[in-house]
Amino acid sequence: MLILGKMYKTRYFKFKNVIHRKVYTRDTLPSSTKKIYKPNPDKIAPKRKNMEGRFEKTVTGFRRNKLGIQMLSRALYDQIFPEGDNTKVNSDVIEKCIKTLEEQNMISKEDDFLQDVDIKLPKLQGKNIEEHFYNIAKEQAEPYLKLVGGLIGEIPLKPKLWVLQSGWTQYKDGEIPIKVPYPPEEALVFDVEVCMAAGKAPTLATAVSNSAWYAWVSPTLVEGTHKPVTSHSYTENILINLESTEKDSGLKISSHMAKPKVVVGHNVSYDRAKIREQYWLKSTGTKFVDTMSLHVCIGGLTSYQRAVIKSDKFNDEDDSWRSYSSLNSLVEVYKLFCGESLEKETRNLFVEGTISEIKDNFQLVMAYCANDVTATHKVLQKMFPLFRERFPHPATFSGMLEIGGAYLPVNGNWSRYVADSEQAYEDLEIEGKVILARRADQACQLSHDNMYECDLWMWDQDWDVKNIKTKKVPAKKKKQEEPPQAPTASTSEEEEPDPLREKFAPLWNTKEYLSSVKTLLPGYPNWYRKLCTKPSSGKDWVPGPHLISTSMQITPKLLNLTWEGYPLHHLREKGWGFLVPFTDDLNVTDRLPLKQLIEKCPLLSNKDGGTLDFNSQTLHSQVERHLGQKDFYSRVKKDKTQGLYKGSGVFCNTEVEDCCYFMKLPHKDGASYNVGNPLAKDFLNKFSENVLAGDTESAEKVLTIARMLSYWRNNRDRIMEQMVVWLERRGLPKNMQENSYGAILPQVVVCGTLTRRASEPTWMTASNAHRDRIGSELRAMVQAPPGYNIVGADVDSQELWIASVLGDARHARLHGATPLGWMTLSGTKSRATDMHSVTAKAVGISRDHAKVINYARIYGAGQNFAERLLKQFNPTLTQAEARSKATKMFNLTKGKRIYFIKQDYRLDFADIPYGKWQAFEIAKACGKSLSEMFHESKWVGGTESAMFNCLEEIANQDSPRTPFLNCRLSRALEPKNNGDDRFLPTRVNWVVQSGAVDFLHLMLVCMKWLMEDKVRFCLSFHDEVRYLVPEQHKYMAALSMHVTNLLTRSFCSYKLGLNDLPQSVAFFSSVEVDTVLRKESKQDCVTPSNPHGLTMGYNVPNGESLDIHQAIEKAKQENFLLYKK
Template sequence: NLDQHFRLLAQKQSLPYLEAANLLLQAQLPPKPPAWAWAEGWTRYGPEGEAVPVAIPEERALVFDVEVCLAEGTCPTLAVAISPSAWYSWCSQRLVEERYSWTSQLSPADLIPLEVPTGASSPTQRDWQEQLVVGHNVSFDRAHIREQYLIQGSRMRFLDTMSMHMAISGLSSFQRSLWIAAKQGKHKVQPPTKQGQKSQRKARRGPAISSWDWLDISSVNSLAEVHRLYVGGPPLEKEPRELFVKGTMKDIRENFQDLMQYCAQDVWATHEVFQQQLPLFLERCPHPVTLAGMLEMGVSYLPVNQNWERYLAEAQGTYEELQREMKKSLMDLANDACQLLSGERYKEDPWLWDLEWDLQEFKQKKAKKVKKEPATASKLPIEGAGAPGDPMDQEDLGPCSEEEEFQQDVMARACLQKLKGTTELLPKRPQHLPGHPGWYRKLCPRLDDPAWTPGPSLLSLQMRVTPKLMALTWDGFPLHYSERHGWGYLVPGRRDNLAKLPTGTTLESAGVVCPYRAIESLYRKHCLEQGKQQLMPQEAGLAEEFLLTDNSAIWQTVEELDYLEVEAEAKMENLRAAVPGQPLALTARGGPKDTQPSYHHGNGPYNDVDIPGCWFFKLPHKDGNSCNVGSPFAKDFLPKMEDGTLQAGPGGASGPRALEINKMISFWRNAHKRISSQMVVWLPRSALPRAVIRHPDYDEEGLYGAILPQVVTAGTITRRAVEPTWLTASNARPDRVGSELKAMVQAPPGYTLVGADVDSQELWIAAVLGDAHFAGMHGCTAFGWMTLQGRKSRGTDLHSKTATTVGISREHAKIFNYGRIYGAGQPFAERLLMQFNHRLTQQEAAEKAQQMYAATKGLRWYRLSDEGEWLVRELNLPVDRTEGGWISLQDLRKVQRETARKSQWKKWEVVAERAWKGGTESEMFNKLESIATSDIPRTPVLGCCISRALEPSAVQEEFMTSRVNWVVQSSAVDYLHLMLVAMKWLFEEFAIDGRFCISIHDEVRYLVREEDRYRAALALQITNLLTSKIPSSYG
């Protein structure tokens, strides 16, 4: 059958590498050599430590580690390897030979040969031998191996002990934080985050995490900690590593023997870890497809050409040009704002009123008294017809005579001499811009600064004054900064703090006063421009699929959901306990009516920011209302800039242009270091295959090379691949400089990139699980039917239905659906709703989230245990039951309450089973939770075990969100591994000349010879058909 077929394929593909791995497992390794050879290239060490130069290592299996002197670039500096029979060391030419400078461009000659001796021609595809390299974070080591950059891939494969650790005993991101705190002796303190924990227990007593057993069977990913977990013994020495990070090549030469010993120690430790890990990994991931898929994922390959260099140069050039334009726009804004000092106009500006407007007076020494001298011709005339500025000077008297020119020259010299005489009056240390306001002086460099330039050239987006100079508004309200609450905005209309001034005190005499009337005028103008009535409640603007009437079934569901979501209640109780007596208006909206506006809803008001005539609201933060916004120019606010919520003020074009430029350069500003540091190796003509050289499009002057993305094949507990640049790259956008990154991966002449993505992969897998759990038939649940029959064009697919139900865009609905299926609860949906539509109130967002979860996930129902049934009978409690014997949450709480009251609060186990009922996705969630709570959770497709750090025996009922998320995402990884195995088989079976390039989430890309491109596309279709049949046969 199909499962046997995939087993046979995977066994055939992985067998040579398993045999090589077994050689390493069973080997009695030779002792480390007493001294390491100072010689370029590879050196092999015999049993007695004798050094013999060799071209390449001879054995099929190696444990390998590379070290790089970061101060000298990305070129490998030294390496150590161990095989079952010998030690090896490698030294680079740059280490052994001292030169003044080396080229920064990498070529294959700078890299480490492992398969082909230096100077030998590349073997044909048939001549490559199956070899295995083991390392910790081995993708870094692979990026420094010469043969891996050849277009026709070799048969060398890589096993990563860090990835195997993540699959065996990895930590979720939340657990990692707790693990680090526990290592520092802090695990008895209640953690600040509440993910995946029972809120009833949180609200009552003790630490939020009830079980800490998982700390003893897990660790973070560093080699030192992984070695401590699997092997034990004294901790590894990691101090010499700092020399590679901060030192120079000279430092490495001086400490050569010590650093080689350090590298050899890491290799030895990696081998010890590997010996313990591999049997565990094969036991916990027993299907051969898992190993075969990880081996294939470990050889990612991205071809590039000269367009890569052009892309880097043009993106950086455009970025710098836009940076200069933005700097000029900001300086113009600062100069314009400085003019408001005249007539104290800044006092009526909604943004600039609270800046530092104090002036520094011009200081000068007292003039020395001198005796009065009679006036001479050299003195400058003050009055009379010839005085400068006299109206007669404005008349055109024709050309001057020589005598008049001489007289003017004498007068000019006298004027200059008088000016020079005033230098004695200047203070010894020159003042910095006297006569200018304080905030402006801080933006201008001092004259003694070596990088001095005229004007406010220190101004940047990171400064707090910049949003004020740009006159930024949020929905028409001016932005304002609070030291306690970060960035927010001022809403006019507050009157309770206007009456606090002492009798007889005017606003002007009270100091710096907010121009609240100007802010009212600003908002009124904004309302007129937006075509809405000012000072009125704003409409939510969300489409309503159905009305929530008090007699509808949906409303009853929403009411019952109120009993389910106790996390928010517990959070508020904790808040009140933590801050006793503090007015609610200071921390959240909802205080007395006279302390908050009736026409505006948002994150506030925070009335401790006491600005006369205005309320202060915080800008919304993606991590929740309690977090402060540090900069309104952060990338999270880019969508708000695009939809006009956050915009620059009305005066001039400089502000809007600066805001637009900020949006345009945001991608390159955040990513250019990662992109520019990509390790590109350019191939010489001799290393290119004939198919490239003989192609009509081949350019003799062109550059052809490759990037090896450093992909961690199992970088998370779900075994998802992780890589910081390519696996997170977004699609190209015309208004984002450098966002065309993925388009720079370009096949060489004679080759084509062929790829596809799986349509709604995780949703489809989750739907199959739900269908199998319910009736064992495809489409037997509402969720399964939508997945099979729903059409985006008709608005009947899952994302469209969610978007219509909740009143959001389809793209936003995607995030809700995936988040829900990954185990995120209702608080997540509320936060996301308010993030997508900041005009919603907390109550409106809660109602929308309840509505969505009631329609999709359903309600939690309970089946009583034998102990619970006995208590119901003994206490004679009325309980409503469904046909299957299920009771509602209200009845369960009634039973628990009465039982506790009449048995002096003794703890009873009254629940035997929990289940979701009444939602379109209820059966799917029941199946996911049944897998996540089983004794040893396994993926239903390939039977891979969850990390030991998340097994129920170690965590009890904690981290449920992470465990449900693991079921779906880890099943998607199984799907990907099946695809990779099937594609490799089809390529070999039908002689398709191609290799795996990269997998990004549910996409796969292959580099294929031009003449095979259509057969490769067909192979992808066949692969999808075969692969999807495996999960479909589940149940």
């Protein structure tokens, strides 16, 4: 069925085999003759100008909007939007949208339509979808909001004397301290301290409620000793029992455990990882509130602002926002909100001291921990009311609580994974070192006849050698001393004189000339000696370059590496680069082998070009071509080579030996950065592209090994330091008691960035498994215990949809009203009509590269950043080619920024669109500011112009808010607290990214409403969400995930005034039902450390990927009806 708006009408016909061939009006007479024909598939229907009935109901029953976009089925629409669609859209606007779409061949075809979905949804908890989400979020958040609200009241004074006894001790004013099994209160401010020398296990903790103080002391501290730390695997009994007795286990959750409780701390995820009950399979009712995350929400900083605060030098103009924010540590946050300092010197005892030293200073360290608790409470008092004011929707708080309960189940395969990765790493590292040592030995032979002087890589190394050290021996008296005797092996009293012994006796005497300090490898060049270890007392020592590795500065030279065919070279001030010759005059230098360089590399024959000749007219013409002044002068500097060099190297105005340009290697962060190691992971892909190459097979092998080692080398320490807690067998079901099962609590900062995205250094940055990366199967080592599954999905094009729907709503209040909106909703990769394919085709780059640049642009990156990405993707592009492609891309997508002059100035200036620099020059000539003479600028002519206009409109408000949950921007970035537009790109990025955080919070709230306590949140990273689900509920959870996406997107559309939802984004493309935390359920995760894959190596079967229709069928098999009573 089809729900129709008031703006258009539909006629229904009883004939099944006919459709409209023309639109008839009420003026048609009853006696008129009408011919109705069956459709002719070979005939193309003519274009129709009449809008009435343009996209009416077809025989298939699909619902379309006025632009031909397929919408929700009638069955779903009536349940989600019971109020109908009262949106009024001007017909001229619709006609203009259609014209724009048709010009770009963006026409929806019924062949691309999806099968309608008909399912009975749970009844909305309100009269519309907006009220529904508010009510269910309030129901989830209200108990915890009340607890925190009560906790911000007064607390008792901290104890003056602390009792040294293991476990919990309660302190109340006027009462004797008593030992308690755990704090009985429902709201606590909590802090844990850990002796780093004793591992990651908790040493002591303090907590405070409105009525009492509590202290927990570990048995290890009472004893004053600890076992040596051999690994970071622990058992439950060394953790803090916050809500259970020692006899309780995770098999049964008591009423007290199930009751809503709240724990507040600064960076509370660190403290949560020390609590015993949080590792149980069944979760309790305790939630965690992080004051550090609240601070980031209220006053988070950009990286630039953080650098300014850390620096001693800053300008007065940078001072305007400093009163609204600070760094994230408790010391800085306490100083910001309370205006007081916090003592932190005692902290060194936990960082550098031993358990016995901490015990000796027991009163001091307990007071220190209690002071942190008091400071956290004072910060909470100031901060929480401000947070409630700036983040009014309960879904924000509820979602943050849910993310703070992240949980990763593991089993014995975790230990095997670490061991296998270490073994594979060590084996390949040894192989790589053997190859490098062989290359060093070969290069050492260049010292013969000074052959190194003709080598393009080794000519500048230290070829001086160390001779054997000798000492002077005093002359001996001839009369009194006998000639020295050579060693003898005589076995008789008298022997015959040996002429050979007498002849070589002086040679034996030369040992007296040797110095007691032996010279390491005399006769070898100094660069080689630096790679060798000194002789040891052991018998296994052999001379050789044992210290060599891919991180050493000489390694690229030993491998004869080139960039675009030019030999690599290193300068201390410029980092790594390469040499480009500009002269063939061999008399210029006597060090660099110029003759060999010219034979190998092309010569830039015209060096003496000087700077380019330009004047004001030249500068004006450049401005007219939409190049900023910064870009122009940057290009002037790079044109020193007169355009003769067209590669990707960065010209840095440096010459080597008066015969070569030194070109810096391109750094991923820009030309101002130096490359420290061309064998780092950022450059390894360039080897496969033949941009970075070696002259020998050894180079190829070493770079292949380096690529394999890169992931484990960079992540090894973080992975091996994960705190794994193994569960006691008595707390596990019978089917799990034969093997080892445990959990990792990732230390997630719920709002770790300015955009309120969660952050965590290991799990939220984990890549997918790659065949050439040791240890990259990390995510798959999170494995559900028997009887459980891991269910989750990737939100399809989350930020892209958010950005496009904002543009559609602003432009015409209609889904798919802009080219970006249409491509997001109806474009397909197979037909090359999606956003990334269209951009790639127009600009002439690959779809993958276009995808990266498209997202960067939506996040607020400018044209300069796009140029840099293009150069990274294809280093053979010249700067001019990269700029041309970037300009074309931005004109196609973002469009052009124009200004319209205000009414008061139209008598003197034409009322036409002005470019940025034109408007600036006019305002400058009139002595006015840009805002005084011109209206706010607009983007026009691009597929994304409407979207960027909407984003900038939100970002430029005095108090920017997210469009979905009305969350405020950090006070440090609000326009009313900053006098210029320095932070506009950051605010634009914030609108999209923080909108995506709203989306995530809404999803978590909806999933909790649907599944209640049948699922447990595992982890969310970027656009992925995963849950731990009992096996009997896995298909119910999969269907609930689909419905969660449907309701969340419907809410977002409703908030923008779009009372409908396109079918293409209503459900996930697939929900993964699996037993491990891999991205795709059928990914076998074959890596060098897991060569047999998950199926053969770990006996992990493939999971299932279920679309909405499959999920419905599977849920029916479980006799499940998705209906919440």
